Amino acid sequence: MAEVSSKLRTALGRKRGELNINVVTLAQxxxxxxxxxxxxxSGERTSVRVGTITKLNDWLYKQV
Structure with missing residues (x-):
């Protein structure tokens, strides 16, 4: 298991807001x-699989 940093959580929230997409679209x-x-x-979960963090980081990287 890996920890979701507050920086990653903030980056996801900001990019989601910039693109004006909801959680369902972000999931897709x-x-x-x-x-x-x-x-x-929401900050309720900080421990996730490494693959989850990899998917989120890859998506953020493609958005830059």
Missing amino acids: LTGVSRWTLDKIL
Whole structure:
């Protein structure tokens, strides 16, 4: 398991706001469950699989 940093959570929230997309759309774009994303964005969940962090980082990288 890996830890979701506050920087990653903030970056995801900002990019989601910039693109004006909801959690369901973000889930489709990243390949991460909407339930997991919702918990990550709310700060309720910080421990996730390494693959989840990889998917989120890859998606953010493609947005730059």
